[in-house]
Amino acid sequence: VQLVESGGGLVQAGGSLRLSCAASGFTFSSTPMSWHRQAPGKGLEWLSSIYSDFTTYYADSVKGRFTISRDNAENTVYLQMNSLKPEDTAVYYCAIRPTGEKGQGTQVTVSS
Numbered sequence: 001v002q003l004v005e006s007g008g009g010l011v012q013a014g015g016s017l018r019l020s021c022a023a024s025g026f027t028f029s030s031t032p033m034s035w036h037r038q039a040p041g042k043g044l045e046w047l048s049s050i051y052s053d054f055t056t057y058y059a060d061s062v063k064g065r066f067t068i069s070r071d072n073a074e075n076t077v078y079l080q081m082n083s084l085k086p087e088d089t090a091v092y093y094c095a096i097r098p099t100g101e102k103g104q105g106t107q108v109t110v111s112s
Contacts, residue, residue, distance in 0.1 A: 001025040001101055003094050008106030011084055019079040019106060021094030029072040032097035035079045037090035037108075045090075049097055050077065084110045 007019040019035070034049040048068040049057045056068050067080040077094055088110050095102035 001096070003096070003101070003103030005092065005094055005103045005106040008092060008108045010109045010111065013084060013086055013110055013112050015084050015110070016080070016082045017084065017108060019081065019092055019094075019108075021077045021079075021103060023075045023077065023094075023096075026096070028075040033068075033070060033077040034095045034097045035066075035068060035077075035092060036095055036102065037088075037092045038105075039087075039090040042090075044093075047092075048079065081108070084108075086110045086112045 002024045004022045005019060007017060009017060011017055030052045032049055032051045035047045036044050037047055038044045047059050047062050048066060050068045050070050065083045070077045088108060090108060091105040092108050093102040093105045
């Protein structure tokens with residue numbers, strides 16, 4: 001199993017970023033996937049999940065600003081992040097929802 005996140009970076013408050021997570025080593029199309037983040041000094045926070053039928057769920061902290069999607073042909077899950085705030089600064093991870101296995105993460109820094 002391999003999960004490789006990309007797309008992080010430095011952005012100003014109010015800006016947008018699109019994170020990608022390339023998956024391999026398992027049957028991606030039938031596997032629920034999630035995005036999480038960990039801010040400095042804080043625990044891992046669940047953000048969003050997408051199931052094989054494309055049903056999506058969001059944490060209140062990101063609802064209306066973040067959108068999760070998946071491309072089963074590309075074995076990739078995405079997180080579109082809009083209206084970013086300084087408190088969104090964290091390392092962002094994608095994960096296999098049933099097992100919690102996650103990638104190495106990608107850093108997102110939002111400046112005020």
